Amino acid sequence: MTEVTPSTPFDPRAIERRWQQVWLEERSWEVSNSQPADKRAYVLEMLPYTSGEPHVGHLKNYSVGDAVAHFLRRQGYYVLHPMGFDAFGLPAENHAIRTHKHPRISTDESIASFREQFRQWGVSIDWTREISTHQPSYYRWTQWIFLQLYKHNLAYRKRSAVNWCPQDATVLANEQVVDGHCERCGSLVELKQLEQWFFRITDYAERLLRDLDGLDWPEHVKTMQRAWIGRSEGAGVTFKVAEQPREIRVFTTRPDTLYGVTFLALSPEHPDLDKLTEGTPQEAAVREYVNAARRAGHAERGNDDRPKTGVFTGRHAVHPLTEQKIPIVVADYVLMEYGTGAIMGVPAHDERDYQLARAIDLPIRPVIALDGGDTPELPFSGRGTAVNSGEFDGTPSREAASAITERLAGLGQGESVVSYKLRDWLLSRQRYWGCPIPIVYCDGCGLVPVPEEELPVHLPDIEDYAPKGKSPLAAAEDWVRTSCPKCGGEARRETDTMDTFVDSSWYYLRYCDPDNDSAPFSQEAMRAWMPVDQYIGGVEHAILHLLYSRFLVKALADFGHLPVQEPFGKLFTQGMITKDGAKMSKSKGNVVSPRTIIEKYGADTARCYVLFMGPPEQGADWSDEGLEGVHRFFRRVWRYTDEITGTGAEVIGRAEDPERDLALRRRTAWAINKVTEDMSGKFAFNTAIAALMTLSNDCSKALQDGIRRETVTEAVSTLASLLLPFAPHLASEVYHRLTGKQVWKEPWPVADESLLQTETIELIVQVNAKTRGRVSVPAGASEDDIRKTVRATSLIQREVGDRTVKRIIVVPGRLVNVLVG
Incomplete structure (x- = not known):
């Protein structure tokens, strides 16, 4: 074959700028809320934190979503594919501290960088719907949602032991503590007693658990949520304190072992501990033990291999069935976030209780025997037959559990209970850069919500926003001083701000109606788009963001504001990109910058490569050679296009061969079928791209051996058409050069069935x-x-x-x- 010199150099950056301008001018990706109901699709990636510049993890996330959006559009759907920015909270504020800029300035700069790069990447976003959580027009409605929860008794304030990050100088929700450390900065988390705001997510525990079954989500994500909600069936048991008019409540899954209780153990954070020990000879020892326990991380305290310790509080509990006095101890392996923060110690039948009993010389009383009557080796946690249990002796364990629970109920000291590991959502943050909580404090009226018509409560500009252990807003005295909405007297504003997960728990609703200034969203907009058809993001948000969003949607639906019970119909979680086998970080010097890649290879190469690296739900290690391989593939497609458009000959190459023509048409039909199958309800982008590379090789061989111009034009234009979800700029350019048409406006190719049937x-x-x-x-x-x-x-x-x-x-x-x- 005569070598053809390309008439047009392959210049990815020029190609990308040209088509980006076309899409901008014709507003290609904008959709209205009035599209036909059966042809609407809502495709959404999790919005980014504004803490610097985009990285290749962002590139992968938005490349996945864009591929889905392009595929659906070509199948006749009007696709809502918006973008926004998670601009409040610790990530943005810590970025401001690092850059020595006010958060408002550093956040706006970060948003500008994200916006610029999203456009350089050619992501098909409807920018008319852009939101940012730090804008008053947005957080006005975050405050409105807070007030709805407050109005329905789902937002409340109480003094509680909270997780405290000394590095970030703020409280953390339980979900933000990983192995006893802050998930953001890695600092060892401490415990403090503070007045804090909570959302009563526990009221929705059963529904959050039950409704997981109906979600088209990855099973591992649903398993993580089920484990976090942590449903257990058992009995609630009330023990009276012998020396005080006080009761201690415990939850147990083994009421059949109640006669084996020889002590009660309280968490060091138990709210009654100070009052229990006050005035006892043990008070100082307990205080010393509690302080030491609180310095240890939860992961360390909960470690099964750690020696079990505890100290006597000086008080006793009364056993509800035997009326014997049993010691009350404080033990650091008892964690406040599980159950009631108090456990009944049954050392004969629980390993941890057994270790503690041996360590501090507490009685061990076996009450479960093997079914044959033999005494098991202690501690024995299995089922068997009740012994040393009064009238219940000889009763099988499960029957004894029910009978003992009934007896407790008759005494008014217990009942059957379903317990959850889930704890209420702690949302107070002692940081500046966040949504103000719309509450004021009046000496006469107490706690008073800000009227809805006075929203938003604006976040004031202050110069000293550094964390101080209390909210920096407290120093903004002119802002703090206000008047009471009830009586008009002097009042003080709440100076804590909201956890950024409040902002991001409802943003997908605002996209549907971003310009509404009389409500956060209209019912019509909700019926038009919700729930999100396909949600895409990292598995690290399986518990935090996804669980909070589900709770909020259910609550708003209960209040009559939403017509749906779940926010996200389908969920896809992408894997992490590593470099040299490690997570990318500046300190390791292994960060891959999307800007650098695009400057050298263009956006299409970067987008296509992150989808070609492997199954997108799995992690993959970055390879410069792999990136080069994708770029060579694009250069070949460009060369074929030049060969086709550079000649008017009916046959390109050596000679025409009808069998060769039929073979290429069959290969083209196979590629259509393969890519369509890999994109339909799947995310098999890597194998779809591999099929296009195979078709490219088929075209190359056909051009070398000789092929009808019409046949190879159909093959290469089809290749370009199928390439649009992965490399939209090159696909648009090649398709336009070969057909004169705009590929994103053309229907998705359909394979000729007769060409797929072969012997x-x-x-x-x-x-x-x-x-x-x-x-x-x-x-x-x-x-x-x-x-x-x-x-x-x-x-x-x-x-x-x-x-x-x-x-x-x-x-x-x-x-x-x-x-x-």
Whole structure:
């Protein structure tokens, strides 16, 4: 074949700028709320934190979402694909501290950088719906949502032991503590007693758990949420304190062991502990023990291998059935966030209780025997038959559990209970950069909500916003001083701000109606788009953001504001991109900058490569060689386009061959079928792109051997059409050069069924995992027949030579890999 010099140099950046301008001018990706109901689709990626510049993790997340959006549009859907910025909270404020700028300035700069790069990447966003959580027009409605929860007794304030990050100088929700450390900065978390605001998410525990079954979400995400909600069935038991008019409530899943209780153990954070020990000889020892326990992380205290310790409080509880006095101890393995922060100690039948009893010399009383009557080795946590249990002796464990619970209920000291590990959502933050809580404090009226018509409560500009252990807003005296909405007297504003997860728990609703200034959203907009059809983001938000969003939607639906019970119909969680086997970080010097990649290769190469690295739900390690490979693929597609458009000849190459034409048409139909299958309800982008690379090789061979211009034009334009979700700029350019049409406006290709029906199939042949050619085999051939056919080909005989064939691996319908040595 005569070598053709490309008439147009391949300039990815010029191609990208040209089509980005076209999309901007014709407003290609904008949709209205009045589109036909059966043809609407809402595709959404989790919005980014504004804490610097985008990284390749962002590139992957938004490339995944954009591929889905393009595919759906080409199938006739009007796709809502908006963008916004999670601009309040610790990530943005810490970025401001690092850059020595006011958060408002650093946040706006970060948003500008994200916006610029999203446009450079060519992400098909409806920018008319852009929101940012730090704008008063947005956080006005975050405050409105707070007031709705407050009005319905789902927002409340109480003094509580809270997780305190000394580095960030603020409280953390339980979900933001990982192995006893702050998930953001890694500092060891401490415990403090503070007045804090909470959302009563525990009221929704059962519904949050039950409704997981109906969600089209990855099973591992649903498993994580089920574990976090932590449903347990058992009994609530009330123990009276012998020396005080006080009661201690415990929850147990084993009421059948109640007669084996020889002590009660309280968490160091138990709210009654100070009053219990006050005035006892043990008061000082308990205080010293509690302080030491609070300095230890929760993960350390909950470690099963850690020696169990505890101290006597000086008080006793009265056993509800035997009326015996049993000691009350404080033990650091009892954590306040589980159950009631108090447990009944049954050392004969619980390993941790057994260790503590041995350590501080407490009685051990076995009350469960093996079914044959033998005494088991202690501690024994299994089921059996009740012994040493009064009238319940000889009763099987499960029957004894029910009978003992009934007896407690008759005494008014217990009942059957369903308990949850889930705790209420702690939302107070002692930081500046956040949404103000719309509450004022009046000496006469007490706690008073700000009237809805006075929203938003604006976040004031202050110069000294550094964390101080209390909210920096407290120093803004002119802002703090206000008048009471009830009596008009002097009042003080709440100076804590909201957790940023409040902002991000409802943003997807605002996208549907971003310009509404009389409500956060209209019912019409909600009916038009909600729930989100496809949600995309990192699995690290499986508990925090996703659980909070589900709670908020259910609450707003209960209040009559939403017509749906779940925010996200389908969920996809993408894997992390690593470099040299490690998570990317500046300190490790292994950060890959999207800007650098785009400057050298263009946005399409970057987008396509992050989708080609492997199954997108899995992690993958960055490879510069892999990036180069995708770029070479694009250059080949560009060269074919030049060869086709550079000649008017009916036949390109050496000579026409009808069989060759039919073969390329079959390969084109196969590629359509393969890519469509990989995109339909799946996220198999890597195998879809591999199919397009295969079609590219088919086109190359056909051009070398000779092919009708019409046939190869159809093949390459189809390749471009199928490439649009992954490389929209190159796809648009090639398709336009070959057809004169704008590919994003064309229907998705449909394979000619007759071309898919063939008596033979073509398989890739590899030798030691390196492609060496192709082989045709009967469509229904067995794996053994395929091995024999491949072994007999001259290609394999030539490649193998004197070496030994160790194994021939057949991947049905795709390839044969001959392993030689």
